[in-house]
Amino acid sequence: MKNTKEHIIATALKLFLNHGYRATSMAQMVEASGMSKGAFYHYFKNKEDIYDSVINSYFLKYIDEINWQELEGLSLQETKAAMAAFYKNFVKQIGELTDKGTSRYFSLFFEAYHQVPVFKEQIRGFYSRLVRIIEDKMVKELFYNEQKAHSEAIHIIAHFEGLLFWSAVFPEKDTSFSYD
Incomplete structure (x- = not known):
């Protein structure tokens, strides 16, 4: 207990x-x-x-639990698979907390984003670091220039965040958190 x-x-x-x-x-x-x-x-x-x-325990803990060195060591394909697994598990965890779906999580998330400065700073830091890691993989593995790598890294993250949003709008539908 x-x-x-x-x-x-x-x-x-x-x-x-x-x-x-x-x-x-x-x-x-x-x-x-x-x-x-x-x-x-x-x-x-x-x-x-x-x-x-609550914000520290259920929002910022996800950031604290990320093993950035491990993530940096993955290939681009492995990183996408790890992101897909994270988002799928995340939706499952939210579903265990409320029958209202991820839309309530979004509401609480954005409320905290606007009301808790340290939360906003840490969330922005998280996404900035994730973009840099994906950019680096795209430059090294796909030989993209920095501008294209930056744009594509944002697209990958937006893809998963969009699926998360989609699961909030249509909680009854099975959302595939894959990225091919």
Whole structure:
């Protein structure tokens, strides 16, 4: 079983995904956690404190878990396959958290992007680094010039992000996260 703080964070994420951040109250989080109000407030002083922990635990953790050296060592084809596996697993994980689909994740993601400066900075850093890694592979393996490699790297990332968006719009359809 998760420790108490992790339990509260997981509970808050589910509520934020299912009802939205603004529509979720502290009272709802306390009730959903199954804890007493005093025990709950021992870990988090307010909704914003929990929100920051949710962002760190469920959004930024994906960035922290990336093994950049391993990714850099893959071929371009292997990188695309790794990205496809990541996105497919990601949609599955979101599906386990909410029956509302990835659209709620997008809502929470972009809310955090505009409200939490460190989140925005880390997300931009993540995508910039991913573009550079793919560009490097395209230059080395396909002999693309830097401009073409940059454009194509963005296309690859946009392909997967577009499929993620598509799965939010059409959650009932099976989305193939491949890139050929």
